[in-house]
Amino acid sequence: MRPFSWRFFRLWQRDRDVFFRLWRSEGAGAIIEPILILLAFGMGMGAFVGNIGDQRYIEFLAPGIIAAYAMFAASFECTYGSYFRMEHHYTFDAILATPLNVEDITAGEIFWGATRAFMTGCIILAIAAAFQLVPSFWALLIPLVAALSGLMFASIALFFTSIVPSIYTFNFFFTLFITPMFLLSGVFFPLDRFPEIVQTLSWIAPLTPVAYLTRGLFQGEFQPNMLLALGIMVAWAVVFFSITLVTMRRRLTK
Amino acid sequence: MGESPEPFDYVTMAIIRTINLTKKFRDLVAVDDVSLEIEEGECFGLLGPNGAGKTSIIRMITAVSPPTRGEIWVDGRELKKYPREVKAILGVIPQIDNLDEDLTVIQNLLTFARYFAIPKEVAYQRSVEILHSMALKEKRDSRIDELSGGMKRRLIIGRGLVNAPKIIILDEPSIGLDPQARHMVWQTLRELRNQGITQLLCTQNMQEAARLCNRVAIINRGRIIDIDTPQALVSRYMSTQVWEIDVTSDERDSIIRELESRQLEFEEFAGIIHVFPKDDSQVEGLPGAARAATLEDVFFKLTGRSLVE
Numbered sequence: 001m002r003p004f005s006w007r008f009f010r011l012w013q014r015d016r017d018v019f020f021r022l023w024r025s026e027g028a029g030a031i032i033e034p035i036l037i038l039l040a041f042g043m044g045m046g047a048f049v050g051n052i053g054d055q056r057y058i059e060f061l062a063p064g065i066i067a068a069y070a071m072f073a074a075s076f077e078c079t080y081g082s083y084f085r086m087e088h089h090y091t092f093d094a095i096l097a098t099p100l101n102v103e104d105i106t107a108g109e110i111f112w113g114a115t116r117a118f119m120t121g122c123i124i125l126a127i128a129a130a131f132q133l134v135p136s137f138w139a140l141l142i143p144l145v146a147a148l149s150g151l152m153f154a155s156i157a158l159f160f161t162s163i164v165p166s167i168y169t170f171n172f173f174f175t176l177f178i179t180p181m182f183l184l185s186g187v188f189f190p191l192d193r194f195p196e197i198v199q200t201l202s203w204i205a206p207l208t209p210v211a212y213l214t215r216g217l218f219q220g221e222f223q224p225n226m227l228l229a230l231g232i233m234v235a236w237a238v239v240f241f242s243i244t245l246v247t248m249r250r251r252l253t254k
Numbered sequence: 255m256g257e258s259p260e261p262f263d264y265v266t267m268a269i270i271r272t273i274n275l276t277k278k279f280r281d282l283v284a285v286d287d288v289s290l291e292i293e294e295g296e297c298f299g300l301l302g303p304n305g306a307g308k309t310s311i312i313r314m315i316t317a318v319s320p321p322t323r324g325e326i327w328v329d330g331r332e333l334k335k336y337p338r339e340v341k342a343i344l345g346v347i348p349q350i351d352n353l354d355e356d357l358t359v360i361q362n363l364l365t366f367a368r369y370f371a372i373p374k375e376v377a378y379q380r381s382v383e384i385l386h387s388m389a390l391k392e393k394r395d396s397r398i399d400e401l402s403g404g405m406k407r408r409l410i411i412g413r414g415l416v417n418a419p420k421i422i423i424l425d426e427p428s429i430g431l432d433p434q435a436r437h438m439v440w441q442t443l444r445e446l447r448n449q450g451i452t453q454l455l456c457t458q459n460m461q462e463a464a465r466l467c468n469r470v471a472i473i474n475r476g477r478i479i480d481i482d483t484p485q486a487l488v489s490r491y492m493s494t495q496v497w498e499i500d501v502t503s504d505e506r507d508s509i510i511r512e513l514e515s516r517q518l519e520f521e522e523f524a525g526i527i528h529v530f531p532k533d534d535s536q537v538e539g540l541p542g543a544a545r546a547a548t549l550e551d552v553f554f555k556l557t558g559r560s561l562v563e
């Protein structure tokens with residue numbers, strides 16, 4: 001494994017510039033969907049669900065939606081987004097002839113994916129606050145959790161991108177990995193109805209600690225496992241970031 | 255051969271040196287033991303048919319592709335140890351179109367300049383100059399997919415100059431350019447060489463090689479066949495004149511018999527017989543006409559006339 005350098009920032013800047021040039025077509029859709037989910041499930045279905053513990057369902061749901069959509073933002077950016085730049089536009093090929101190396105490109109893509117997750121976290125949190133759903137000031141830390149989870153999911157996504165044979169393979173990534181987590185990692189309902197063993201296993205899914213930590217901060221209630229959740233996220237991020245530095249080099253230098 | 259480059263004084267050190275450079279793709283040896291020395295300030299041509307290994311050599315020299323074996327030294331540094339430092343002084347014009355489709359024309363240049371950590375004002379000034387010299391001023395804010403093929407090519411060439419490189423590496427620069435644009439690019443390259451900028455130029459265009467290159471290497475199937483100035487290659491492999499006979503089918507056999515009886519060297523290609531006489535008396539009385547031998551004749555002679563698969 002070779003290290004990356006500060007030059008990753010040049011690629012990050014490139015991705016940022018492109019995003020803000022095109023955000024009307026790309027970014028707007030990404031914001032509307034979580035709002036719709038929050039309204040439909042939180043208010044519509046919440047009326048039937050009633051309260052969870054002593055909070056309204058929409059208050060339970062909101063932090064889960066932040067965690068889930070931060071995951072989506074990072075994952076889409078570093079699968080389809082990175083793949084197009086790599087294989088269809090040869091953008092990375094062109095950049096490799098400049099002082100940036102493969103590791104700078106890899107780190108730049110991952111940090112940009114994390115930035116997308118951070119921005120998504122901020123925006124949904126702001127919307128939730130506007131609906132007066134946020135009970136605690138600790139929620140101000142949520143964007144940082146979103147950024148860390150973005151780092152983790154961007155690393156995992158780019159790892160997958162570095163080994164896929166074609167763009168269609170991403171279907172597997174989303175149907176077998178991302179969607180099950182969206183549904184089963186404690187975004188929509190608490191996991192404590194499941195048997196003990198399933199609860200423990202669900203912590204293998206990287207979204208579970210993110211949803212747990214985000215919800216804890218959202219409500220300002222500190223639970224013993226929050227540090228554990230943080231540790232798991234850091235571990236996933238470090239492992240996949242490192243592996244991806246190696247697999248991207250293998251993919252890009254032929 | 256038209257206007258040829260001024261004679262070049264070979265006393266400087268090699269600015270690009272490859273030592274036993276080899277590249278394998280599985281069983282295929284794309285580049286086979288290539289040792290080159292390119293002098294500072296010269297324009298060096300790599301000539302070879304499709305699949306000869308030109309692009310593979312260039313991709314290794316620009317640190318995009320790691321060699322299977324061998325060493326590369328650029329400007330006194332080993333590429334493997336100092337890829338960033340070396341790439342900082344290279345201007346690379348690749349064969350494929352890899353412009354950044356998400357950015358406009360000028361943003362392509364500015365963003366590229368940023369990869370080289372060039373200060374903003376300098377980058378902007380240089381980009382404007384480049385758009386001017388590549389006749390793309392009107393397209394400054396266009397999207398890439400609004401450009402014609404030749405405009406894209408010009409922008410790629412311009413992008414390769416944005417870091418004011420010490421060495422320019424060009425892979426088929428004039429492919430897809432109309433004659434006006436081609437001459438404009440040649441003029442630019444000539445000016446750059448007059449400023450002392452070294453050039454490594456891959457091409458299949460013999461006219462381009464003869465006009466621009468101080469020396470050329472002819473490569474085939476990954477191997478160097480010969481290296482010299484275009485004039486020296488022509489005089490080494492060719493008699494001064496080539497006798498061309500445009501044959502029709504009924505006279506072909508008798509002409510060939512005549513050539514064989516005179517023990518002349520000749521090749522038949524696309525309905526034309528090219529005869530390489532030692533002196534004029536050998537072709538006396540034959541149909542056809544004399545023309546000066548060119549680099550293209552050398553190219554055919556050394557790499558064969560049939561297409562390589």
Ligand SMILES: Nc1ncnc2c1ncn2[C@@H]1O[C@H](COP(=O)(O)OP(=O)(O)OP(=O)(O)O)[C@@H](O)[C@H]1O
Pocket residue numbers: 254279282284302303304305306307308309310311349458
């Ligand atoms: N990534 C790759 N994987 C496998 N084989 C490759 C790869 N790149 C090039 N080759 C092979 O290496 C050989 C040399 O290719 P290269 O592109 O260097 O030729 P070239 O001289 O640039 O040809 P052209 O004039 O057509 O551009 C060819 O046989 C080609 O098929």
Ligand SMILES: [Mg+2]
Pocket residue numbers: 308309310349425
């Ligand atoms: Mg080529």
